[in-house]
Amino acid sequence: MAEYELGEVIFSQKEIEDRAAVLGAEISKDYEGKQLILVGILRGAVMWMSEVMKHITGDVEIDFMALSSYGALTKSSGVVKINMDLNCDVTGKDVLIIEDIVDSGTTLTYLKGYLEGRNPSSVKICTLLDKPTGRRTELEADYVGFECPPVFIVGFGLDVNQKYRNLPYITSVVTE
Numbered sequence: 001m002a003e004y005e006l007g008e009v010i011f012s013q014k015e016i017e018d019r020a021a022v023l024g025a026e027i028s029k030d031y032e033g034k035q036l037i038l039v040g041i042l043r044g045a046v047m048w049m050s051e052v053m054k055h056i057t058g059d060v061e062i063d064f065m066a067l068s069s070y071g072a073l074t075k076s077s078g079v080v081k082i083n084m085d086l087n088c089d090v091t092g093k094d095v096l097i098i099e100d101i102v103d104s105g106t107t108l109t110y111l112k113g114y115l116e117g118r119n120p121s122s123v124k125i126c127t128l129l130d131k132p133t134g135r136r137t138e139l140e141a142d143y144v145g146f147e148c149p150p151v152f153i154v155g156f157g158l159d160v161n162q163k164y165r166n167l168p169y170i171t172s173v174v175t176e
Ligand code: IMP
Pocket: 044, 069, 070, 076, 099, 100, 101, 102, 103, 104, 105, 106, 107, 108, 151, 152, 153, 154, 158, 159, 160
């Protein structure tokens, strides 16, 4: 099995939890009186989604989608595939996509367009990490946990080759 060397902690569990509380409160205020549905992107967004949703007050539905734009490698293939679609109808609802990281923006540009085609009231994005240096589209997230450096990140849901998703903090993979 491949082994990876990990760098130092970039964002600690406490920092992430505190940021999730701030964003959760902001989201609660922005969506007051609306029919909010959180769409978590499997598998990377699971930990971040559960963290943020604890701080959302009012009624909220949750659903999940599974997409792939990366293979086992650390570079984007630029191809987006829907491996699992929504179960619920988003017509007239306010969709908030919960994602782990926006890098090139390819995945979310595609997904946003796809969901907008289902007549929701709105589609916005809440991402744990934003890596603006990797961007190859115009996409901007509406709620950003942290801006991250141009390194390959793992932990708090993010993986390299399906490993390290369970780390309760964010670190980098050391590449030479
Ligand atoms: P994008 O389409 O290039 O924006 O890539 C988005 C997806 O690529 C994310 O949902 C992640 O699954 C994956 N990804 C991008 N950068 C990283 C990283 O630094 N670590 C782990 N996964 C990443």
